[in-house]
Ligand SMILES: Nc1ncnc2c1ncn2[C@@H]1O[C@H](COP(=O)(O)OP(=O)(O)OP(=O)(O)O)[C@@H](O)[C@H]1O
C-alpha cells in the first residue's frame with residue numbers, strides 16, 4: 329500500500345524509515361498490520377489469540393535488522409498490541425520499534441504495547457524504540473509500553489528508548505531478567521514540555537552469576553511537565569549493576585528520580601548516581617562567548633545532552 | 636585597538652556591602668602586540684578579561700574597540716565583533732564532543748584545520764575528537780581544548796586566561812611558540828595572555844601588572860620582566876616600581 333505524506337513523516341520520525349526496508353518488517357497502522365514481510369532468517373507471524381505478532385530470529389542470524397513501527401492517525405483510537413521477540417542463539421540483530429501518533433481531533437489517541445523480548449544464549453540484540461506525537465493541542469496522545477526482557481546465558485542486549493516530542497502521557501514499565509554472564513544496558517532519552525507527564529519504571533534482576541545491568545537515563549523537563557523515574561537493580565548473584573539518572577530541569581517542571589539497589593548476594597556490586605539541575609549559567613556564557621545567542625546556546629546544550 | 640577607560644567593577648558582598656574588584660582601570664592595547672597580564676591571585680585579572688568579553692558589566696567606565704564604545708554590547712555580540720576569551724576554568728558539558736565545540740567556535744572549520752589546532756595544544760585528534768567534554772576529561776585536557784578553540788576562532792582580540800595552568804611542560808613550550816609566532820607583530824589583531832608563567836612573561840611584548848583591582852605597572856617585557864623575576868610576592872615588587880605608575884619610555 330502507499331503511505332500518505334503524513335504517514336511517511338511518522339514512519340521517518342519513529343523508525344527512520346524513508347522507504348520500505350529490504351529486510352523483515354511489520355508496519356501497524358490504526359490497529360492493524362498494513363505491511364508485512366519476513367526474511368529468510370526472520371519470521372514475522374501474526375498471533376492467533378490476540379492482536380500482535382511474533383518476531384522470530386533464527387539462530388546464527390547476523391547483521392540483519394527488523395523494523396516494527398506502529399503509527400496511529402485516527403483520533404480517539406485505543407490500540408493494544410502484544411509482540412513477542414525471540415532472538416535466536418548466537419544471532420546479532422537490530423530491532424527498530426517505535427510508535428508515532430498523529431492526533432488531529434479532540435479525543436484521546438492511545439497505544440498500549442505489551443512486549444516480550446527473549447534474547448537467547450550468546451545472542452546480541454540492539455533494540456531502538458522511539459516515541460513521537462503530533463497534531464492538535466486538544467487531542468491527547470498517550471503511550472504505555474510494558475516490556476519484559478529475558479537475557480539468557482552469555483547474551484547481550486542494548487535497548488535505547490527515546491521520546492522527545494509530542495507525547496502527552498506515558499507510563500513505561502520495563503522488567504528484565506539477566507542470566508549467567510549476560511549483559512543488559514538500557515538507555516533512556518526523554519524530553520517533556522507543556523503539561524506532559526512521563527513515568528518510567530525499570531527493574532533489572534541480575535539473576536545469573538557474572539551478569540551485568542546498566543540503566544542510563546537522560547532527560548529534560550520543560551515548562552510545567554512532570555517526570556518520574558524509578559530504577560531498581562536487584563543483584564541475586566555475583567553481578568555488577570549501575571544506574572545513572574541525569575536530568576535537566578527548566579521552567580516550573582518537576583522531576584522525581586528514585587534509584588533503588590537491592591543486593592541479595594554479598595558478591596553483588598550495585599551503584600547509582602542521580603542528578604537533577606538547571607542548565608549551568610557558566611555553560612550558557614561559555615557558548616555565548618563563542619558567538620551563540622542565548623536561545624541557541626540552550627538549544628545546543630539540550631540537544632547534545634539528549635543525543 | 637582595545638581600550639579600557641576608567642573601568643570599575645563591583646560585586647555585592649554577602650552582607651550587602653559592595654566589593655570593589657576593579658578600580659578605575661585604564662588600558663590601551665594596540666594591534667600587532669602580545670600582552671601579558673600578571674599579578675597576585677585575586678588581583679582582578681580574570682575579572683578584567685570578563686569585563687572585556689561582556690560577561691561582567693562594569694559599574695563605571697567604558698570598553699572601546701577601535702574607538703567604538705562596546706560597553707553596552709552582549710557577550711554574543713562582542714564574540715561576533717571579534718573578541719574571544721579562553722576561560723581560566725572552562726565549564727564541562729555532557730553530550731558535547733570536542734569536535735562539536737570546535738565547530739561552534741569556528742563554524743567554517745574543516746577537519747584538517749580542526750586536527751591542526753588540537754595538535755597545536757598537544758592533543759592527538761584521533762583520540763579526542765569524539766570525546767565528551769564531560770567529567771571524563773582531566774583538568775589539563777579541558778584546558779587544552781579551551782585553548783584550541785581560541786586558536787581556531789582566529790579573533791581580533793584574543794585573551795588567554797592562564798593557558799599554562801595544569802598543562803604539562805612539553806605542551807607549554809610548544810604552545811608558547813605557536814602563540815608568539817601567531818600574534819607578535821601580527822597587525823590583524825592583538826592577544827593578551829593572563830599568566831604567572833616565567834616562560835610566557837618575557838616572551839610577550841608588554842607586561843601589565845594588576846593587583847588590588849588596578850594597574851600597578853605596565854611596560855615592555857624586557858624592562859618589566861627583570862623587575863618581576865626572582866620575586867616571590869609580585870605585590871612587593873609592584874611597590875618598588877611605583878604603584879599605579881605606567882612605566883614605559885625607559
Ligand atoms: N562573580 C564574582 N562574585 C564575587 N566576587 C568575585 C566574582 N568574581 C571574582 N570575584 C572576586 O574578585 C576578586 C578578583 O578575582 P579574579 O578572579 O579577577 O582574580 P585573578 O586576578 O584572576 O586571580 P587568579 O590569579 O587567582 O586567577 C577576587 O577577590 C574574587 O573573589
Ligand SMILES: [Mg+2]
Pocket residue numbers: 680681682723796
Ligand atoms: Mg584568574
